[in-house]
Every structure is written in structure tokens, then in C-alpha cells.
Amino acid sequence: MAVLLLAEVNNGELALDATAKAVTAAKSLGDVTVLAAGGTAAAAGEAAAKIDGVAKVLVAEDASLGHRLAESTAALIVSLAGDYEHIVAPATTDAKNVMPRVAALLDVMVISDASGVVDANTFERPIYAGNAVQTVKSNDAKKVITFRTSTFDAAGEGGSASVETVSAADNPGLSEWVEDKVAESDRPELTSAGVVVSGGRGVGSEEDFKLIEALADKLNAAVGASRAAVDSGYAPNDWQVGQTGKVVAPELYIAVGISGAIQHLAGMKDSKIIVAINKDEEAPIFQVADFGLVADLFEAVPALTEKLG
Amino acid sequence: MKVLVPVKRVIDYNVKVRVKADGSGVDLANVKMSMNPFDEIAVEEAIRLKEAGKADEIVVVSIGVKQAQETLRTALAMGADRAILVNAADDVHTDIEPLAVAKILAKVVEEEQPGLVLAGKQAIDNDMNATGQMLSALLGWSQGTFASELDIEGDKAVVTREVDGGLQTIKVSMPAIVTVDLRLNEPRYASLPNIMKAKKKPLDEKTAADYGVDVTPRLEIVSTTEPAARDAGIIVGSVDELVEKLKEAGAV
Ligand SMILES: Cc1cc2nc3c(=O)[nH]c(=O)nc-3n(C[C@H](O)[C@H](O)[C@H](O)COP(=O)(O)OP(=O)(O)OC[C@H]3O[C@@H](n4cnc5c(N)ncnc54)[C@H](O)[C@@H]3O)c2cc1C
Ligand SMILES: Nc1ncnc2c1ncn2[C@@H]1O[C@H](COP(=O)(O)O)[C@@H](O)[C@H]1O
Numbered sequence: 380m381a382v383l384l385l386a387e388v389n390n391g392e393l394a395l396d397a398t399a400k401a402v403t404a405a406k407s408l409g410d411v412t413v414l415a416a417g418g419t420a421a422a423a424g425e426a427a428a429k430i431d432g433v434a435k436v437l438v439a440e441d442a443s444l445g446h447r448l449a450e451s452t453a454a455l456i457v458s459l460a461g462d463y464e465h466i467v468a469p470a471t472t473d474a475k476n477v478m479p480r481v482a483a484l485l486d487v488m489v490i491s492d493a494s495g496v497v498d499a500n501t502f503e504r505p506i507y508a509g510n511a512v513q514t515v516k517s518n519d520a521k522k523v524i525t526f527r528t529s530t531f532d533a534a535g536e537g538g539s540a541s542v543e544t545v546s547a548a549d550n551p552g553l554s555e556w557v558e559d560k561v562a563e564s565d566r567p568e569l570t571s572a573g574v575v576v577s578g579g580r581g582v583g584s585e586e587d588f589k590l591i592e593a594l595a596d597k598l599n600a601a602v603g604a605s606r607a608a609v610d611s612g613y614a615p616n617d618w619q620v621g622q623t624g625k626v627v628a629p630e631l632y633i634a635v636g637i638s639g640a641i642q643h644l645a646g647m648k649d650s651k652i653i654v655a656i657n658k659d660e661e662a663p664i665f666q667v668a669d670f671g672l673v674a675d676l677f678e679a680v681p682a683l684t685e686k687l688g
Numbered sequence: 689m690k691v692l693v694p695v696k697r698v699i700d701y702n703v704k705v706r707v708k709a710d711g712s713g714v715d716l717a718n719v720k721m722s723m724n725p726f727d728e729i730a731v732e733e734a735i736r737l738k739e740a741g742k743a744d745e746i747v748v749v750s751i752g753v754k755q756a757q758e759t760l761r762t763a764l765a766m767g768a769d770r771a772i773l774v775n776a777a778d779d780v781h782t783d784i785e786p787l788a789v790a791k792i793l794a795k796v797v798e799e800e801q802p803g804l805v806l807a808g809k810q811a812i813d814n815d816m817n818a819t820g821q822m823l824s825a826l827l828g829w830s831q832g833t834f835a836s837e838l839d840i841e842g843d844k845a846v847v848t849r850e851v852d853g854g855l856q857t858i859k860v861s862m863p864a865i866v867t868v869d870l871r872l873n874e875p876r877y878a879s880l881p882n883i884m885k886a887k888k889k890p891l892d893e894k895t896a897a898d899y900g901v902d903v904t905p906r907l908e909i910v911s912t913t914e915p916a917a918r919d920a921g922i923i924v925g926s927v928d929e930l931v932e933k934l935k936e937a938g939a940v
Contacts, residue, residue: 389853448858449821449831472851476833479786479818483825488787488906491816501910506815510705511714512915515907553830553864557846557857570852574939598940610871616836617854623810623870625852631939642701648918652939654930660923669921670933682927687940 380409380499383459385468385477386427388447391419393426396571397469399533402432404526406534408465408499410434413540416455416547418445428540436540441547446556447473453480454548460485460521465499470525470626478525487519492626494530508622508645528570529628529649562615569601569618574631577603577620577647578613581636581657581676585613590676591635594684603627603647605637621646636676639664656680689803689840690745691734693768694793695727697752697759698813711911714813716780723759726808728766730868732875733838734806735767742840743804745769749796751789753777757891764886765878771889772796776896776903783814788896788903790822795899797827802863804845809834809867820867830860836871 382405387394393415405411411432415424416439424438437459443451456477460466466481468474470492482489494512495503501516502524569575576598578591588608595602604614606621620627622645632650637643639655639662647653648667655668656679665671672679699705700720708715723731737743748763749772750756760771774792776784797805810817824831832838832847836855839846840862848857850869860866878886896903924930934940 446856446858449824449833453825472834472849475817476821476831479816479821480825480831482818483787483790483822486787488785489816489818489822490907491818504815505915506912507699507705507714507813508815509915511707511912513912514910516910517907519906551828552861554832554858554860557859559853560855560857561853606870615854616850616871617852622812622815631934641704648915652934652937653918653921654934665921665923667918667921669919669937670930671921671923672927672930673923674927679927683930686927686931 380464381462382409382411382465382467383456383463384411384413385456385474386413386415386423387469387471387473388415388417388420388423391417391422393423395426396533396568397471397528398427399430400528400531401467401469401526402430402534403531404496405465405467406432407496412437414439414456414459416444416452417447418442424542428542429536429538431535431538433538433540436542437545438542439545439547443550444547447477448554448556449476449480450551450553451547452477453484454551456481457484458548459545463521465522465524467524467526469528474525478523482523485521485523487521487523488517490515490517490522490524492527493524494527508641509648510641527626529626562617566595567599567601569603569625570627572601573629574598574600575603575627575629576600576633576635577605577637578608578635579605579637580607580611582608582613588613590680594633594680597684597687605643634664635680637664638662639667689743690747690800691737691743692797692800692802692805693727693730693734693746693748693763694805694807694819695731695748695750695759695763696724696808696811697721697750697756698724698811701725701812707912707914711913713781713909713912721755723762724808724811726810726868728875729870729872730806730808731763731766731768732873733868736873737840747772747800747802749774749793751776751784751792753780755780760891761886762878764889765883766876769889771891772894773891774894774896784903785905785907786816786818786822787906788901789819790826791901792896792899793823794826795901804863805865807865807867809869820865824865830864832858832860832864833867834869835866836869838866838872
């Protein structure tokens with residue numbers, strides 16, 4: 380059966396890692412057609428055509444599709460939906476904005492954040508902040524799914540799918556874009572980084588978050604944060620890891636000054652190796668840590684940064 | 689303008705969730721239940737709009753078991769004016785899916801004609817993050833999801849959204865559905881006098897059948913299991929030992 384996969388496109392560029400991970404999840408469901416939509420999307424479509432396992436690429440370019448406004452993007456997907464049994468996307472904030480809308484327009488349920496594919500109708504997904512895993516079987520004619528990227532490996536490159544253009548659906552004209560505030564950074568992207576160093580409330584200030592960043596830079600790591608650190612203004616919102624932030628599963632996750640609330644664990648407990656640095660030996664983060672260090676972070680982190688040199 | 693706020697009764701976010709041994713679900717009997725934290729933020733935002741003279745009535749609605757009355761009373765005690773309870777299940781373990789919830793909410797919207805629906809971004813039990821978007825689709829309204837700032841300017845709402853890359857600001861036509869994120873505001877606690885007053889505020893009871901909505905789930909729950917446990921780790925004595933262990937494990 381056929382699968383339509385909404386590629387993650389940011390300002391005309393393909394987010395390769397997220398898209399390629401969703402391709403891996405989708406491959407077993409049928410032939411994968413990738414939809415690259417945006418104000419400009421041709422280059423993203425070309426890039427998607429090279430992902431291994433992609434059978435076909437559709438490119439939709441229209442001003443109304445810029446900035447991934449939900450109403451116009453969902454209308455486009457619904458206009459294409461007839462040919463596909465599965466309509467899927469990586470579980471990014473963009474897709475979480477669009478896909479439930481698509482599902483409701485098709486009168487089907489959405490399966491959010493699926494972490495496993497059992498068969499073409501049956502999927503696993505974490506619930507209760509990852510404290511339980513539910514297996515659900517869809518009785519709907521079409522399945523609309525977002526895939527949790529942290530649990531799938533990215534499909535490789537080497538494909539050479541054909542690329543076609545499709546036109547945008549009528550723009551309902553309900554929303555307009557005003558501005559994006561995107562922090563530019565040379566660091567690896569949080570959800571695809573091999574190493575993540577995260578700081579929590581224990582770090583104490585935006586100034587002292589530099590300690591976390593220095594350690595991250597030494598390890599070529601992405602920087603993450605707990606909700607408390609973001610709420611306190613020590614770190615920007617897009618660094619938040621957890622139930623309501625980003626879900627990461629790097630080779631190495633270093634949690635510094637983070638207590639380990641279940642909402643934080645939900646976003647990182649599938650990491651390969653977890654290191655916790657906390658001055659409170661009772662902190663729950665130690666229960667998931669492979670290596671725990673009970674210490675004052677203001678001494679331990681600079682020392683660790685230096686010794687890893 | 690009338691503001692409609694859907695509020696869900698969920699397991700309290702502090703409770704340690706227990707998966708039932710027979711794989712049939714999560715144990716919710718005799719467990720502390722509360723208003724979904726995101727919905728508290730939505731109620732708070734509605735109250736602030738009213739205080740700022742931008743809203744004149746706040747209607748809260750909950751869909752589920754009769755015990756959701758308590759959740760609605762909490763919202764009334766915070767400052768909502770009126771509540772609607774839609775009885776759709778008898779067993780506290782039955783979760784009504786976002787699609788069915790959205791269909792019921794669409795009917796409530798038809799009746800109540802609010803200018804704005806403020807929902808939570810996600811229910812912390814099913815972690816679906818879907819209802820607001822689905823309701824918006826069913827009504828053909830605009831949507832502003834994951835809001836960390838909200839300004840009503842005449843017939844438009846300016847919504848700053850928390851997205852993967854940072855923040856995005858959009859302007860949506862009213863009536864609109866806005867789903868709220870954690871940093872939009874800090875919800876107030878209900879004072880004792882307000883809790884007493886809330887007992888006298890109107891709470892209408894309906895059923896899903898009153899709205900002609902079939903709540904049969906589309907997703908059959910095959911099983912609910914514990915996530916894979918992690919192997920026990922070790923406490924290291926020093927930074928040097930940590931570096932050594934990380935090198936041994938090939939992590940650095
Ligand atoms: C609906 C909802 C959703 C949520 N979503 C998320 C989410 O996505 N992500 C998330 O992270 N949280 C989330 N939370 C919040 C979560 O419940 C916790 O409040 C939060 O994770 C705590 O952050 P923290 O560990 O940094 O702070 P705290 O719990 O305050 O912990 C700080 C830690 O730092 C340690 N410390 C202090 N000083 C030092 C020092 N000098 N050296 C070493 N250690 C030190 C302390 O011992 C303590 O363990 C959510 C909450 C709710 C209600
Ligand atoms: N049963 C319900 N009753 C009232 N509101 C609900 C219900 N289910 C979901 N909602 C609303 O929809 C939001 C998102 O829920 P969900 O899509 O289930 O993650 C919640 O924060 C509530 O505002």
C-alpha cells in the first residue's frame with residue numbers, strides 16, 4: 380500500500396535527519412511518497428529524492444505554504460490523500476500542528492508520536508510521559524501518524540526517486556505569518572546530536588549556563604535544558620527536553636543540576652549512556668543514570684571539561 | 689466575547705503511574721486526579737482576558753466521567769463563569785479520543801458561539817496533542833497552537849508559538865482555536881471564598897448522545913505495558929573516575 384510522508388522543510392531546506400528517520404518508520408508500510416511543501420521546496424524535494432527507500436517525491440511550492448501554516452498545509456495533504464492508506468510525518472512541532480488537522484478533515488484518529496510499527500494497522504506509542512507504552516490498532520480506513528524520531532535510525536542516502544510537482548490546494552486564508560525567532564547556532568541539532576549536555580535549575584543563571592555550553596562544545600554536543608531552566612530564563616525554549624519539549628536519544632546524555640522529574644525523563648531516558656551530576660545523592664535522576672557523580676556542578680563541570688581535553 | 693475552555697480530568701502530574709499487571713491499562717482507581725496542567729493555563733489566560741475587558745464570559749467544558757465535575761468546579765473557583773459536563777463514560781479508565789472530544793466540542797461551539805476556544809496543547813495522560821487542531825479542522829477555524837504569548841487585537845489574535853526552532857509568531861483570524869503551552873502564564877490558585885462561590889455557579893450536565901456524537905474509539909487498545917527498564921548504574925567517586933568510565937564505555 381502507499382504511504383504519503385510529509386517532509387520536514389524549514390525555509391526551503393529539507394530537515395534531512397527528521398525526514399530520513401520517518402522514512403525508516405514508514406518503509407515497512409508500503410511505497411513511500413515524500414511531500415515537500417513550502418514557499419520554496421524544490422531543493423528540499425531534490426534532497427528527499429536521495430533518501431534510500433523513497434519511491435517518489437511531490438513538490439508543492441506556493442506562498443500560502445510558506446512557514447508551514449497548518450490550515451494551508453493540511454488542505455494540501457487532504458487534496459492528495461485519496462491515493463494513500465498511510466499519511467505520516469516525523470513528530471516535529473510542525474507536524475504536530477498539521478497532522479491532527481489532516482486526520483480530523485479525513486474523519487480518522489491521529490496516532491501521535493508512534494515509537495514502533497507492529498504491522499500496517501498497529502503501532503506502539505508512549506503515554507503518561509513515557510511511563511507506559513500503549514499498543515493501538517487502528518480501525519480507520521486511513522492512518523494518520525507522526526513518528527517519534529528518537530526511536531528510528533535515519534534511512535541512508537543513495538536513492539534516486541522521481542520528482543513531480545503538485546499544486547497547492549485553495550488557501551483558506553485564516554492565518555498569516557508574522558515572524559520567526561530562530562537562534563542560529565553552530566552546535567549540532569538537539570534531536571540528532573550524538574551527545575547532549577543538559578543543564579537544570581541547579582545551574583542557577585543564564586551566565587552560568589556557559590559552563591554547560593563549554594562542556595558541550597568540548598564534546599561537540601548539543602545543549603539541552605530542563606523546563607525549570609527554561610522557565611527561569613537560563614536557556615531558550617527550544618532547548619527544553621522532556622514530555623512537552625524535545626525527545627532525544629543520543630549515545631551520551633549528561634544531565635547537570637537536573638533532579639530527574641518524570642516529565643524530564645520522558646525526553647531522555649532512551650539515551651544509550653546517561654551521566655548525572657547532582658549534589659543531592661537522593662535526586663531521582665540517579666535512578667536512570669549509568670554513571671552518577673554526586674558533586675557540586677560548579678566544581679565538577681569545569682574539571683570534566685578540562686579533563687576531556 | 690465569550691471564551692470556551694475545554695478542561696480534562698487527568699492523573700495528577702506528581703503521581704507515579706502504575707501499569708496494571710494484566711496489560712489492560714494504567715491503574716486510575718484511588719489515584720489523585722487533577723485538572724490537566726495545560727488546561728489550568730488555558731483557564732488562567734481566559735480569566736486574564738476577562739480581567740483585561742477583552743472577554744465577558746468564560747465557559748468551561750469537560751467530557752468524560754461524572755467525576756470531571758470536580759475539575760469543572762476547580763475551573764469555576766479559579767474564575768470561570770459557567771460549566772458544562774458532558775457525560776461520555778462510566779468507567780474512570782475510559783479515555784475519550786481527541787476526535788470524539790473535538791466532535792462534541794464542535795457541537796458545544798455551535799450552541800455557545802464563543803469567539804475563542806482556549807485548549808491545552810496536550811493532555812498529560814494520553815499525550816496526544818491533537819484535540820485543538822482537530823476541533824479547528826471540524827469548525828474550519830484558524831488555529832494557533834503551542835502558544836506562549838497571546839494578544840487579541842480586534843478580529844485577529846496574535847499568537848507566539850513554541851516550535852522546534854525557537855519561536856514563531858502568527859496572526860490568526862477570529863474566531864480561533866488557540867492551544868496553550870507551559871510558558872503562557874502561571875495559573876492562580878483558587879481562594880477559599882472563591883471555592884465556596886464556585887459551588888453555586890451553574891454546571892449543566894449533558895451526554896455525548898445529546899450531541900449525537902458516537903464516542904466509540906477508532907484506536908483499539910491492544911495492550912499497555914511498562915517501558916523497558918534501564919540497567920542499574922553506578923555512582924562514581926570523582927571526575928577522574930567518570931572520565932575513565934566514559935572512555936571504557938567508548939562514550940568519549
Ligand atoms: C505538564 C508538565 C509538563 C512538563 N514538561 C517538562 C519537560 O518537558 N521537561 C522538563 O524538564 N520538565 C518538565 N516539567 C517540569 C518538571 O516537572 C520539573 O519541574 C522540572 O523538570 C525540574 O527541573 P530541574 O530538574 O532543572 O529543577 P529542580 O527539580 O529544581 O532540580 C534542580 C536540581 O539541581 C540540583 N543542584 C542544585 N544546585 C546544584 C549544584 N551546585 N551542583 C549540583 N547540583 C545542584 C539539585 O540537587 C536538584 O536536584 C513539566 C511539568 C509539568 C507539570
Ligand atoms: N475529555 C476532554 N474533556 C475536555 N477537554 C479535553 C478532553 N480531552 C482533551 N481536551 C482538551 O484538549 C487538549 C489537548 O488534549 P489531547 O489532544 O488529548 O492531548 C486538553 O488540554 C484539553 O484542553
